Amino acid sequence: MSASAATVDGVHIDGFDGIASPDKPLVVSGHVDAALAAPGLSVQVSVIKAGGLGSLGTTKAREQLAKLRADPTLAGKAQYTRFGxxxxxxxxxxxxxxxxxxxxxxxxYPLKISAVTSTGKVVGTAYTxxxxxxxxxxLKATSxxxxxxxxxxxxxxxxxxLTDNQLAEELKGPKGRLYRVLNSVPKVPNNQASSIALAVDPTxxxxxQKMADGPxxxxxxxxxxxxxxxPDAVSFLDTLKHFAQTPGNVVFPLPWGDADLTALIRAGGQHDSGQLNDALGAVDTGEQTLRDVLGVSDPxxxxxxGDGLADAATLAFLAHPNVGMTTAILDDRLLPATSKALSETPSALTxxxxxxxxxxxxxADSKLAGLMTPKISQDGLSEPQALADVLAELATITNERTSxxxxxxxxxxxxxxxxxxxxDDWxxxxxxxxxxxxxxxxxxxxxxxxxxxxxxxxxxxxxxxSTGATAAFGPAGIGRGFTYPDWAQAAEIPTSYVDAVEHLRAEVRQLDPALCSVITSAGKTSNPSDPARCALTDAGIAGSKFANGRTGVIAPMLNTLLTALSVDWRPDRSGAVRLSQEVDGRINLLQRTVKVVASPKVTLTSRNGTVPVNVQNTSGQGGDEPYPMTVILSLSSNDKTRLRSAARMALTVEPGxxxxxxxxxSSDAAGTFPVFVQVLTPDGQRLSAQPVRILVRSTAYGSIATAITYVTIGLFVVAVVLRQVRRSRRKRHGGGADDGPGGPVADVTPTDPNASAATDRATMPIRRIQANAAGTQRTEVERAYAGGVPANPSEP
Incomplete structure (x- = not known):
């Protein structure tokens, strides 16, 4: 009975197994509220008329049952007859x-139990x-x-x-949810195979396992x-292992993180990205975890x-030989019965x-599953009533068989x-x-x-x-087609969110070569010969340890991002966002692990020189795992002619x-030019966010400056030679004594001041100061032309 149907007005059913037969009497125990207790009070059982559920009309029996469960008064007083x-x-x-x-x-039979006073007044009622x-x-029982x-x-x-310590509470009995779930599996006598199949979340x-191994x-x-x-974790694992290793029991893994495969595959089909590989990785990792932890050699x-919802593309993915699934469990609303089979529930096998x-x-029967989480103790619904609902549903499935x-x-x-x-015990x-x-x-x-x-x-x-399924359950696929309604697609994790997580996964994959690659003798990067080092990236299970005590780096981040796509986050993705943010923080930490340290300005005193750069590995300083990093330094400059180093330089930096x-x-001229240093992964992906800029300043003369200097000196020499030639000519034509230092000035200085100035300016690079016997002051222009030297002591 649902909560609304179980309103009892003071009558409570405490014990009832829901079944009666000629050899098994109807046994019901219960109590009434103390306010109803009075002398002469009795309880009376009534049932629907002899035809039972089928006498209520031509509606499908399971639909009748659902309506009466929601509101048992729909049958009306006239429909019930007193029993006993x-x-x-x-x-x-x-x-x-x-x-x-x-x-x-x-x-x-719908059953009604009424509390009746000695005067025949009904003061309370319970339904089941x-x-x-x-x-x-x-009679062929339903399997x-x-x-x-x-x-x-x-x-x-x-x-x-772990994100928190809530799991410790979930494992603790008798209130913990996981404790109650696992302890709901009954022990089968003589270690026989159980009809309960366990779908185990590998995460x-x-x-x-981490909690059981401790600390x-x-x-x-x-x-x-x-x-x-x-100790609760130890007990939980022991119980699971015993069940998994019992011959005949079915234990199969969910994908790692219980990832939303349908959402991953839909996103991958739309954008041709790595989501399909992510889905395959989630399946593979789930199977490997089951082998490692529970000892299931062949899952x-x-x-x-998730929720038994998958579209046609997901079924095709599961059926692919690389995935290898032969059986899928889906919500029966995706496999509706055809019009020919509406009178009865078809077999689940298709x-x-x-x-x-x-x-x-x-x-998977969705109506039956809906009865497995009753609101017990609310509105008077008891455990026996909830169990009777489930048994009535199964009996109706069997009873509606018309073929x-x-x-x-x-x-x-x-x-x-x-x-x-x-x-605790439901x-x-x-x-x-x-x-x-x-x-x-x-x-x-x-x-x-x-x-x-x-x-x-x-x-x-x-x-x-091959398993006798046809003989036991009838021909497969009779009366069942496949559909994927809009409401099912709406339940998926949105493609936009899947793409955002995939972007983070792509950034994680870019880090893998930096941790795994080594440098060869030729200066190239390649896969390492030491498997222990690649284990830093290849750890298949998040947080697993290796022989050398190291913990995986890349795979745990990829796996955690898969858990951010879990079907558990469909109703609320806040927990998924927290997991993604934690990985995003580690990505940033890894990207900042390798730092380039250099002076922002470097001065060259010659044409050729070197700029020193320090490359530091800071892993392990923040409490994280220390690991060597192999990177590529990419060097560039706006003026490529000045950078003589190789464009890329590979190096491995040990932690710390x-x-x-x-x-x-090199520099052919004095000046300033920038050099940029970018850190890349071995496969050429950018590791550092921004390149380091080094400003190189050169004070050495370049070839052009040297040529100008040589030309200037040459012109000076030519001028001196011309002067000497001119002097020699004067001497041959009757000129005076030499006008060099110590010679008579009158022989050199022309009589005409204007002519002297014109000749002097045209031929002499150095000007002599003319005597000013009159003592007059020269103009500013004259002084400047004369080099600023005074002509006599009175001139300032």
């Missing part, structure tokens, strides 16, 4: 024990369902497989810390907090996409065709990802009834039988006969070390 005698209330408690003797086959199950020859996810929100960061496995640390606003090994090829071959698809075939049908109950049993109660076979001494006709999840063997996805590199430059 009133049972007195003892204080506030009552016990109904009535034998039944109806001559009817399997029937589902009863399955009448007499022995019935030829039932249960899929139980062992999953939780992703909690592993790329630095190996949860690694987190629990482990988790992030806290005040800093990382360390805790010792957690079954089963997929259970085979769907994809471009990559067939794949077996099991339609004459002798084959049964398969029903798959796939529980929600983060299923939370409403009470999960164990209901799964014990659904997963354990009926006793050989059962006093009623079993109308369902637990079966192991029918997983198609590898390479045989299109066949149903400083490598000095000298950049060769």
């Amino acid at each position: 005698d009133p049972t007195p209330v003892n204080g506030t408690n009552f016990l109904i024990n009535e034998p039944w003797s109806l001559q009817r086959p399997l029937t589902i 369902f009863l399955v009448w199950a007499p022995e019935q020859a030829g 039932l497989s249960v899929v139980l996810p062992i999953a939780d929100y992703p909690r592993i960061r790329s630095d190996g810390l 949860l496995l690694k987190a629990v 482990y640390s988790y992030a806290d606003p005040s800093g990382p907090q360390e805790r010792p090994a957690n 079954p090829p089963v997929a259970y996409p 085979v769907q065709t994809t471009p990559n071959g067939p794949i077996r698809v099991l339609a 004459t075939t002798t084959t049964g049908r398969l029903a798959v109950l796939a529980l929600p990802r983060l299923w939370s049993p409403p009470t 999960g164990l109660q209901v799964l014990s009834r659904l997963a354990l076979p009926a006793s050989l001494t059962a006093t009623y006709q079993p109308f369902f039988q637990p079966v192991t999840l029918p997983v198609a063997p590898k390479g045989d996805a299109g066949s149903t006969g 070390a400083i490598r000095q590199v000298e950049i060769s430059v």
